Amino acid sequence: xxxxxxxxxxxxxxxxxxxxxxxxxxxxxxxxxxxxxxxxxxxxxxxxxxxxxxxxxxxxxxxxxxxxxxxxxxxxxxxxxxxxxxxxxxxxxxxxxxxxxxxxxxxxxxxxxxxxxxxxxxxxxxxxxxxxxxxxxxxxxxxxxxxxxxxxxxxxxxxxxxxxxxxxxxxxxxxxxxxxxxxxxxxxxxxxxxxxxxxxxxxxxxxxxxxxxxxxxxxxxxxxxxxxxxxxxxxx
Amino acid sequence: xxxxxxxxxxxxxxxxxxxxxxxxxxxxxxxxxxxxxxxxxxxxxxxxxxxxxxxxxxxxxxxxxxxxxxxxxxxxxxxxxxxxxxxxxxxxxxxxxxxxxxxxxxxxxxxxxxxxxxxxxxxxxxxxxxxxxxxxxxxxxxxxxxxxxxxxxxxxxxxxxxxxxxxxxxxxxxxxxxxxxxxxxxxxxxxxxxxxxxxxxxxxxxxxxxxxxxxxxxxxxxxxxxxxxxxxxxxxxxxxxxxxx
Numbered sequence: 001x002x003x004x005x006x007x008x009x010x011x012x013x014x015x016x017x018x019x020x021x022x023x024x025x026x027x028x029x030x031x032x033x034x035x036x037x038x039x040x041x042x043x044x045x046x047x048x049x050x051x052x053x054x055x056x057x058x059x060x061x062x063x064x065x066x067x068x069x070x071x072x073x074x075x076x077x078x079x080x081x082x083x084x085x086x087x088x089x090x091x092x093x094x095x096x097x098x099x100x101x102x103x104x105x106x107x108x109x110x111x112x113x114x115x116x117x118x119x120x121x122x123x124x125x126x127x128x129x130x131x132x133x134x135x136x137x138x139x140x141x142x143x144x145x146x147x148x149x150x151x152x153x154x155x156x157x158x159x160x161x162x163x164x165x166x167x168x169x170x171x172x173x174x175x176x177x178x179x180x181x182x183x184x185x186x187x188x189x190x191x192x193x194x195x196x197x198x199x200x201x202x203x204x205x206x207x208x209x210x211x212x213x214x215x216x217x218x219x220x221x222x223x224x225x226x227x228x229x230x231x232x233x234x235x236x
Numbered sequence: 237x238x239x240x241x242x243x244x245x246x247x248x249x250x251x252x253x254x255x256x257x258x259x260x261x262x263x264x265x266x267x268x269x270x271x272x273x274x275x276x277x278x279x280x281x282x283x284x285x286x287x288x289x290x291x292x293x294x295x296x297x298x299x300x301x302x303x304x305x306x307x308x309x310x311x312x313x314x315x316x317x318x319x320x321x322x323x324x325x326x327x328x329x330x331x332x333x334x335x336x337x338x339x340x341x342x343x344x345x346x347x348x349x350x351x352x353x354x355x356x357x358x359x360x361x362x363x364x365x366x367x368x369x370x371x372x373x374x375x376x377x378x379x380x381x382x383x384x385x386x387x388x389x390x391x392x393x394x395x396x397x398x399x400x401x402x403x404x405x406x407x408x409x410x411x412x413x414x415x416x417x418x419x420x421x422x423x424x425x426x427x428x429x430x431x432x433x434x435x436x437x438x439x440x441x442x443x444x445x446x447x448x449x450x451x452x453x454x455x456x457x458x459x460x461x462x463x464x465x466x467x468x469x470x471x472x473x474x475x476x477x478x479x480x481x
Contacts, residue, residue: 164403
């Protein structure tokens with residue numbers, strides 16, 4: 001595991017760094033505080049040391065560019081960003097609770113409950129698309145809930161903004177994302193169609209109501225491509 | 237500091253006036269002119285005089301191929317050549333001298349300014365795609381290069397892994413030029429846009445927020461076209477202003 005580039009107790013642009021709360025493949029998450037901000041905060045720091053996946057840098061850059069532009073209840077509020085020239089970070093509102101991934105062991109859910117969850121995600125996606133952004137990694141671990149019940153979408157590292165440069169456009173030969181949820185057009189390199197998110201949402205609905213993913217569990221794009229043209233079994 | 241970049245003005249008084257007014261109204265503190273002040277349009281004396289005045293007041297200016305053609309024998313396509321020969325007779329010796337003495341490149345802080353592209357400025361190559369942009373970016377140590385020449389706005393970036401992105405900017409939407417990559421901003425044309433939009437085009441860059449904003453400014457296109465026709469310049473040079481081609 002790469003050594004984190006910050007340590008607990010450091011102060012970065014006025015943000016006091018607390019404990020490390022998550023070590024992910026792309027980034028580490030730290031609890032931080034700021035004297036002028038009362039809401040709980042997280043600092044996300046990309047893993048950029050030698051040998052790390054270059055996707056970590058590019059997906060961080062996308063978040064650095066997108067998060068300050070987004071607003072509303074369905075995204076975490078952004079309170080600051082730092083550049084690679086000094087210390088790369090984004091500071092966002094810390095959403096309490098767990099992601100929807102924590103419900104996987106309860107699957108299949110009853111239809112009404114699953115429908116209610118998906119309806120809330122659809123509302124969040126509509127708000128995101130209205131802000132010219134396609135998420136491109138809709139899956140249970142990208143979805144959280146506010147105490148009021150509204151969905152909050154997280155992890156915008158693979159996202160596309162219709163009015164900003166798409167940094168992932170030419171960076172990788174193969175589409176980046178989560179294969180079982182990825183829309184077929186993504187395999188062709190299409191990144192500007194909001195319906196790609198709705199495809200992923202459909203996969204999630206099928207999964208949550210049946211307990212199995214409609215196009216299988218394959219994590220490879222090639223196998224997923226073959227599965228995506230097949231017709232899934234009816235959930236009924 | 238808020239910078240404003242103007243390229244390919246091409247003796248279009250109406251378009252340049254509108255862009256200068258627009259930039260000043262939005263607080264531009266420093267003006268950078270990226271070449272091709274003359275050629276095609278019918279107001280070269282006013283345009284060169286205006287750029288000379290801006291430079292006297294602290295603006296920066298590099299030369300373009302049409303400016304260079306005033307004092308050289310380099311040949312251009314027939315319509316451009318006709319406009320250059322007409323322009324040559326309109327400019328004073330002082331104005332011709334100003335154009336002849338313009339540098340091809342300038343740089344300040346982490347920014348590089350050139351009319352065409354940075355790898356061989358005197359060859360007047362166009363930046364038409366990502367590979368052209370990569371060649372220019374790799375020819376300098378600057379984080380951001382600003383250029384014109386192709387009359388179509390574009391924004392290219394090179395990642396730390398030397399992968400390129402290309403992007404057609406949306407007017408009025410700021411884009412942060414992230415510090416982890418290098419950028420080439422083609423700022424579009426003030427006086428003869430060729431991307432299907434007849435509105436004048438220029439760009440503003442905020443050195444604090446590191447955001448670039450491409451601006452489209454509607455202007456009196458018909459008046460600029462009328463001036464071209466009145467002065468006996470090739471009619472297509474008037475028509476293309478109306479079409480943005």
